[in-house]
Amino acid sequence: MPIICKDYQWTENNEEVFVTVPLKGVKKEKVDLYSNEVYIKVNYSPYIFEADLCKEIDAVSSTAVVEKGAVRFSLKKKKFEAWGALLFKGDKDTIRERRAAGEEAERQRHKHEEEKQKEDSRERKKKAIQKQMDEEASRRRKMEETKDDARKEAADEINEIESHAPSAPLKKLVDKREPQLRKSGKIEITFSARPFANPARESHAAEEEEWLAKQRDAMKQVEEAKKMAKDAGVENDPLWLKDKGNDLFAAGDYQSAINAYSAAVSLDNKMAIAFSNRAACHLKLSDFQAAATDASKALSLLLPAVDANKKSRLRAHCRRAAALTALEDFEAAYSDIKMALTLDPDNETIQNDEKELLKKKQESKE
Secondary structure (H helix, E strand, O other): OOEEOOOOEEEEOOOEEEEEEEOOOOOHHHOEEEEEOOEEEEEEOOEEEEEEEOOOEOOOOOEEEEEOOEEEEEEEEOOOOOOOOOEOOOOHHHHHHHHHHHHHHHHHHHHHHHHHHHHHHHHHHHHHHHHHHHHHHHHHHHHHHHHHHHHHHHHHHHHHHHOOOOHHHHHHHHHHHOOOOOOOOOOOOOOOOOOOOOOHHHOOHHHHHHHHHHHHHHHHHHHHHHHHHHHOOOOOOHHHHHHHHHHHHHOOOHHHHHHHHHHHHHHOOOOHHHHHHHHHHHHHOOOHHHHHHHHHHHHHHOOOOOHHHHHHHHHHHHHHHHHHHHOOOHHHHHHHHHHHHHHOOOOHHHHHHHHHHHHHHHHHHO
């Protein structure tokens, strides 16, 4: 239960009411304020301050400022008068109904403001489009005027020639003005090779190069593992590759283990245990996003949930929880650890992890 703050201070004049609520060391980033025309609230865990106001205020003109370790309300009265008391006196039902009416009035005010903002936005867009259309029409008029001037100038020139020269030479002169037809031809255009469908001008070169480098590295790892299997005479045996990955993991060679598991799933993409074990390798190498992805893939393959795959599902949930915890997604991590706890309720390690994650999840919401 929150602790109710009672050591607030208030003063008034005929126009305004001033309320000061001490924050008791709580940072202003964790302070949540709410007000309507009959009610104000400050929520700053573990404390809370609420006041059902004696009379109505103008919620739009009123302000609240968090400064110097306190919240300072400046509440504009709707009527020019002295209140004599800050709090409204009445039974619980009356206070509840009054507060609900204030909340509904505040919702309607916000709704009206949102509709007005949308209408203003539509009007601005309409004016912008009209302005663009006017500019386009003006540009076209100027082009037509320029063409008319050019045609008039040409006509004047021809009239000048006709008035000073015989008709035959004039025809010859006019014929010379006719442009020659262009000759047809063929233009060949070559384009640079690109592995992506979009043109280079629309791409993000750095991100594309990073992705390609990762793909090349992944292919290299798979090829290395397959070569290792080929040398051992079991190049098409995903189980051998999985077991080899387990041996490499036990020896602490996590990158080589990833190579082996990658080669295994390239031969059998339904091998859930290989994905789950590769997630464990990624955790050791602090690649938490990859670990979460592989653990999720393993869980999707471990369906339906039966006793035969119970231990595998337990490990996958624990590994994904560890990855999500490192990524600070405590909500999702807690869901995984709770699922793991249902699979093995007597496991003390999982019990401790669940308590620790619950604490982190709660702290992240404060």
